[in-house]
Amino acid sequence: MTEKTKTSTGITRRSLLKTGAAAAGVAAGSGAITGFPTIWAQTPITLRQFGTGVSNINAIAEKCKADLGITLEMTATDSDAAAQRAVTQPDSYDIADIEYWILKKVFPTGVIQPMDTKKLKYYDKVVPLFKTGKLTPDSVIAQGTAPHTVGYVESIDAKEFASGETEWFTMMPTIYNADTLGIRPDLVGREITTWADIMDPAFKGKTSILNIPSIGIMDAAMIMEAMGNIKYADKGNMTKEEIDATIDFLIKAKQDGQFRAFWKSFDESVNLMASGEVVIQSMWSPAVAAVRSKGIACKYQPLKEGYRSWGGGLGLASHLSGAQLDAAYEYINWYTSGWVGGYLNRQGYYSACMDTAKDYMSADEWGYWIEGKPAQGDILSPEGKVMEKAGAVRDGGSFEERMGHVACWNSVMDEDRYMVRRWNEFIAS
Amino acid sequence: MSGSRTNDTGRQFHLPAWLPAYLQAAPLTIILGGFLLLPLLMIAIVSFWDYDFARMYPDFVTFNYSETLGSWITWKTYLNTLKFAAIVWAITLFIGFWVAYFLAFHVRSTAMQMVLFLVCTVPFLTSNIIRMISWIPVLGRNGLINTALVNTGITTEPVEWLLYSDFAVVLAMVHLYTLFMVVPIFNTLMRIDKTLVEAAHDAGATTWQVLTNVIVPLAKPGMAIGTIFVVTLVMADFSTVQVMSGGQSASVALMMKNQMSLLQYPAAAANAMVLLVLVLLLVAAILRVVDIRKEL
Numbered sequence: 001m002t003e004k005t006k007t008s009t010g011i012t013r014r015s016l017l018k019t020g021a022a023a024a025g026v027a028a029g030s031g032a033i034t035g036f037p038t039i040w041a042q043t044p045i046t047l048r049q050f051g052t053g054v055s056n057i058n059a060i061a062e063k064c065k066a067d068l069g070i071t072l073e074m075t076a077t078d079s080d081a082a083a084q085r086a087v088t089q090p091d092s093y094d095i096a097d098i099e100y101w102i103l104k105k106v107f108p109t110g111v112i113q114p115m116d117t118k119k120l121k122y123y124d125k126v127v128p129l130f131k132t133g134k135l136t137p138d139s140v141i142a143q144g145t146a147p148h149t150v151g152y153v154e155s156i157d158a159k160e161f162a163s164g165e166t167e168w169f170t171m172m173p174t175i176y177n178a179d180t181l182g183i184r185p186d187l188v189g190r191e192i193t194t195w196a197d198i199m200d201p202a203f204k205g206k207t208s209i210l211n212i213p214s215i216g217i218m219d220a221a222m223i224m225e226a227m228g229n230i231k232y233a234d235k236g237n238m239t240k241e242e243i244d245a246t247i248d249f250l251i252k253a254k255q256d257g258q259f260r261a262f263w264k265s266f267d268e269s270v271n272l273m274a275s276g277e278v279v280i281q282s283m284w285s286p287a288v289a290a291v292r293s294k295g296i297a298c299k300y301q302p303l304k305e306g307y308r309s310w311g312g313g314l315g316l317a318s319h320l321s322g323a324q325l326d327a328a329y330e331y332i333n334w335y336t337s338g339w340v341g342g343y344l345n346r347q348g349y350y351s352a353c354m355d356t357a358k359d360y361m362s363a364d365e366w367g368y369w370i371e372g373k374p375a376q377g378d379i380l381s382p383e384g385k386v387m388e389k390a391g392a393v394r395d396g397g398s399f400e401e402r403m404g405h406v407a408c409w410n411s412v413m414d415e416d417r418y419m420v421r422r423w424n425e426f427i428a429s
Numbered sequence: 430m431s432g433s434r435t436n437d438t439g440r441q442f443h444l445p446a447w448l449p450a451y452l453q454a455a456p457l458t459i460i461l462g463g464f465l466l467l468p469l470l471m472i473a474i475v476s477f478w479d480y481d482f483a484r485m486y487p488d489f490v491t492f493n494y495s496e497t498l499g500s501w502i503t504w505k506t507y508l509n510t511l512k513f514a515a516i517v518w519a520i521t522l523f524i525g526f527w528v529a530y531f532l533a534f535h536v537r538s539t540a541m542q543m544v545l546f547l548v549c550t551v552p553f554l555t556s557n558i559i560r561m562i563s564w565i566p567v568l569g570r571n572g573l574i575n576t577a578l579v580n581t582g583i584t585t586e587p588v589e590w591l592l593y594s595d596f597a598v599v600l601a602m603v604h605l606y607t608l609f610m611v612v613p614i615f616n617t618l619m620r621i622d623k624t625l626v627e628a629a630h631d632a633g634a635t636t637w638q639v640l641t642n643v644i645v646p647l648a649k650p651g652m653a654i655g656t657i658f659v660v661t662l663v664m665a666d667f668s669t670v671q672v673m674s675g676g677q678s679a680s681v682a683l684m685m686k687n688q689m690s691l692l693q694y695p696a697a698a699a700n701a702m703v704l705l706v707l708v709l710l711l712v713a714a715i716l717r718v719v720d721i722r723k724e725l
Contacts, residue, residue, distance in 0.1 A: 080482075084692050087483035105482055205589055211676050213691070254677070261593045261675025272675075276571050277592070416482070420691055425502040427687070428509075428679030 045327045050075040051097025052082050054312065054349070055175045059382065060340055068334055070327055079214075086111055094328060096171075096315040101145040101214065101412045103171055103315065107159070112315040114153050114168035119329050122336040123169070125353040127403075130173045130311070131165050135404045144218065144236025144409035147173060147311045172332050173352035175344050176311030178402045182273060182283030186297045195219075195226035195303050198280050204258055208272055208281035211262035213423040214416075218308050218408055219282045220246050226305050236411030240418055247422040251429045262427065266290075273298055285348045288395070289387060300395040306407030307396075313352070345369050346382045350399060372398030469705075476698035485694055493699035503700075506679045507707070513595075513670070513680065514663040517602045521659050522652060524603070525610025529651075530644070532611075533618035549611055552604075561601050561672050568592040568600075593675030601673045606662055610655035617651030618644070653719035657712055664708050 049056070049072055061072040075093075077085060083102045085092065090111035098106065106112060117123045128134055133141040133148040151170055152162040161170070183192050188203070198207050210216050221235035230245055232238060238246070253259065260278050263269045270290045272278040283300065291298035314335065316328050334340075341357025344350070346365060351357045358366055367373035372394055379388040396402045413419055479488040497503050528549065536542045552560060567573045568591040575587035590596055621644060629639045667682035681704050688697040 078690070080691055084483045109483075208675075259677065261677060264671075264676065271565075275565075275569055277569060420693075421496075421500075424684065424687055425500070427676065428502045428506050428684065 044071065045069070045324070046071040046073060047094045047324075047328060047331055048073045048075070048092070049095040049097055049314075050077065050082065050085060050093045052077065052079050052099060052102075052312065055097060055344065057343070059343065060335075063339060064331065064334065067339075068330060070331055072331075079212075090317060091319055094317050094320055094324065095331070096317065097174070097312060098171075098315065099310055099312040099410060100147045100150055100171070101310075101410045103313075104145050104150045104161075104412050107150065107161070107170055107315075110159060111318050112170065113318045113320065114156055114158070114170055115172065115316060115329070115332075116156075117167045117169050120169065120172060120336075121333040122353045122356055125336070125355045126173060127352055127354055129176075129403060130313075130352060135400065139404055142306075142309065142406040142408050143232070143234045144411035146236075146409045147176075147313075171313035171315040172336060173311055173313040174335060174340070175313075175349050175351065176309065176403075177285055177349050178307035178309045178396070178406055179282075179284060180303055180307050180396070181280055181301050182269075182288050182291070183299050183301045184273060184276065184279045184297060185299050187276060187279040192280065192301045193304055195222040195305050196228075197303075198223055199227060199253060199258060201258075203280055204256070205260050206277070206279045207259055208261050208263055208269070208278045209259065210269070210282045211264050211427060213420045214412065215308075215310075215410055216262075216282070217243075217246065217419055217423060218410060220250055222303075222305055222308055222407060224249060226303075235408050237413050238415065238419070240415055243413075243415060243419050243422055247426050250426045254426065254429060289348060289381075293385070293387070302396040302402070302405075306405040307402065308408055308410070309403070309406040310410040343382050346380075350403065354399070368392070368394060370399045372396075372401060472698045472701050475695055476702050478695045478698075480693060480695045482692060493695045494703075496696065497699050497703060502679075503684075503703075506681055506684050509678065510664060510680045510682075513598060513602065513666075514660050516599050517606060517663050518656060518659050520599070520603050521607045521610040522656065524607050525614055525655060526648070526652070528607075528611050529615035529618050529648075532615055533621075546615065549608055553608065557605060558668065558672075560605060561669055564597065564601055564604075564673065565592060568597055593673070593677060595674065595678060597673040598670055598678060601669050602663060602666065605669065606659050609658035609662065610652075613654040613658070614648055614651040617648045621647050649719045650721045653715050653721045656715055660711055660715075661708055664704065664711075 047070055051074075056074045056076040058074075061074055064070055064072050079099060079102060082096075082098055083105050086096050086098060086102065086106040087109050096106075096112060103112070128136075130147045130151055133139075133146045148165075150161050151173075152164065152166045153160065153168045153170060154162045154166055156168060158168070162168075181192070181195065181198060187206075190202075197203075198209070209219055217238075218235065221232060221238070224230050224246055225232060225235065229249060230242065232242055235242075261268075261272060263272060263281075266284065266287055269281065269283055269287045272281060273283070273287070273291045274294050274296050285300055288298050288300045314332055316325070320328055336351075336353045336356060338353070338356035338358075338360045341351030341353055342360030342365075345357050345361060346369060348369070354370065358370075361369070364376045365379065368375040368379050368388070375388055375390050375392045377390050378386045379392065381387045475485065476493055477489050477491065478493075479486040479490050532542055532545055536545060565572070569575065570587045570589065570592070572592070574591060578584045579587060625643055625647075626639055629643050634642065665682050667680055667686050670678055670680040670683050681700065685697045685700045685704075688694075688700065
């Protein structure tokens, strides 16, 4: 658990900060952070972080308290509520832990301040995916709200995203992954190679997709394109006609009985798969791990069209200044210094500063999670539970193989409201 | 309450004639006003506001209503919800009446009646959600029923429509709501004067005639109250529909919940107003057909 701050009212806390933190603030010196940990323990610095929950992990708050003396207060919400809170209650948080497509909605309202890359100690170690959109120099830039397209602004008070790398970073990337379809290899009875396989009549009544419009529409787009029904100009920003075509296709598939159910929450997807109601469906990687931990075969199947990817990062609230802003920078530098990265990598996600995370993982863990090599010994989760036995190989292989084959990123479309309305029609049809 | 008499003279104070009555009515007025009328008023106001992904803007726009009423999906969803309401109503009324009839006329001792009546309420000792979800391992593809059917050779393939279907939704709703029918009907049946039944028999009526001419007409107020319970519960249900249909079927409340989870509060508010009007009309129609005050 995170340690509770002694004071709960903002006024008291602020006044404490003003007086008490001044010394520490001077010591740290804005722009001149030379190393950490600067122990903030003598002054009760608290950072309030809210976000979508994937990386709201208590272990991180505990470690942060131990290393930096900064108390982290974490609040988890779902992504729609996170977008709303970011805009409507900008004073209620110091750090926004949000996905890039949420940032695209939120940043233009002025509630997030850009970061000075010179103050980000590990900026140079951030994987190029977040700077140029290319993991390797010859990768193809994926469609959708790719992080690098909303990653930079021209100046500290700019509201428009810059077209290329600048010294003002909107968010420090922290966590990301490549999503694909989960399958029950024992029940599908054949090779699964493409997103189109979910529409195979052989799996009629045994498939599921997720009922979260902004993500579900992307899975649907991958399926549509794989079947050769349509070629999107940008599946992350569909036109009304493209939305109509996609939804009409889904409605028809639903009425033909292709789907068994639609899931909304993580545990629903686990139960559908574990009970055998569904043999192929949209899935998130921890859900695959959860099915497997029940002793049931489940595979996160790589597909030839590539992955649907998502990514999140930490953004600074506009109201941060002085000692608190310094503390926030120090927190972010700590976050990217390796311990957290190793933790996230061992959960099956990816950290943005791979080089720093490597120092916090064993050679076997690094080999299994990042290089796609067979595990030498048992692979443990960060909590110490056995996730994979020796000899196992990660589905999809290495980091480069997985993140190098991203076809699209989770997105927010210009026709967002229209899409949501049509999506509701699909669910109700 | 005392002090309502105003012609007592010589006291130190003197309550005006109207005051005690108002005071007596005040607690209920405050509760209903504060917790029912005020929120309803707010919903009504918000339903005319404009919104984007994050905020609501005080305004007077009607597109929340025109979008709601102008979409075929709303009509289809309302029809679907009414369909569930009608089916569940018919089944719960049938089952509820016969359970109540058995309790009231076939169980001799009052003690036994009460014991059996309490047995009816036993399922209510667990939560709604648990009662609903516990159907899933029973009805699923690899669930109890399908395993039994396949193992005994009655069917070769598991029966698919048992779970994640309209059937599953209706089954779960009947399971959840039948008691709301049993209780009021049992209550009215217990008040029927047994001599009326004897008189009917003496006048030459068959058991069937007694049932249709004496008991059912006298049970109508109970049926009406049960109907109001069941219909309003089904119309407002979203969790049963979502869980038992696997998200494949729509209900009005589920549509509202989806809108709220996407922060489209004004649209959800407009939907809520439409549903409120519809349910009030349904209740008014029931009250016109049956005089439930006989019950009270």
